[in-house]
Amino acid sequence: MVAIPFAVQPRRAMHQTDDRLATLAASVRACRICLDRPLKAPLPHQPRPVLRPSATAKILIAGQAPGTKVHLSGVPFTDPSGDRLRSWLGIGPEIFYDDARVAILPMGFCFPGQDAKGSDLPPRPECAPAWRASLLELMPQIELVVAIGLYAQRWHLGSEFRDLTSSVADWRRIWADPRRPRVLPLPHPSWRNTGWLKRHPWFEADVLPVLRNEVAQLLQD
Secondary structure (H helix, E strand, O other): OOOOOHHHOOHHHHHHHHHHHHHHHHHHHOOOHHHHOOOOOOOOOOOOOOOEOOOOOOEEEEOOOOOHHHHHHOOOOOOHHHHHHHHHHOOOHHHHOOOOOEEEOOOOOOOOOEOOOOOEOOOOOOHHHHHHHHHHHOOOOOOEEEEEHHHHHHHHHHHHOOOHHHHHHOHHHHHHOOOOOEEEEEOOOOHHHHHHHHHOOHHHHHHHHHHHHHHHHHHHO
């Protein structure tokens, strides 16, 4: 049997996918495994999973985990990191927050808390193994994964991941890989990485034009 491309599936099939994805997303938003069945110390506050899955978007933002501001707002990237990320993508909030065009799935759905120095902790280890593969399975139309930070790159690049700088520096080979969806590794847009950006000017000069062009093309298509 020849598979029907997602973009031209009959309306009923698309609705079935939407329903399944909506049901799964509702389960994720009700998730409490980091409190009820934690793999390490429980989450230090009540869970508030933040995600924006989509059955139509071709672009997936694979981030790290919500920060303090996102934990309060419930909306991803409502902080200076989001401003920088949208600048990197070449789009404004009206497109970025249109989940018909852009999906957002962080590696950890809840704000993980902070360490003694006030830095955000890594994404909760329970999230991705419990939910990520199932969510992505219901989003086969994704054509571009913007893998932000080492946790997203480790998941989406698998055995090819070495470390963040090496992965981002190897973006041309990764971009040329015939795998689908394509993956483009990026550093986190946090202000904490401003020094990294200054030490690696090739990122803004070489990677961002390719990213913006691909985003514009996918949005146009």
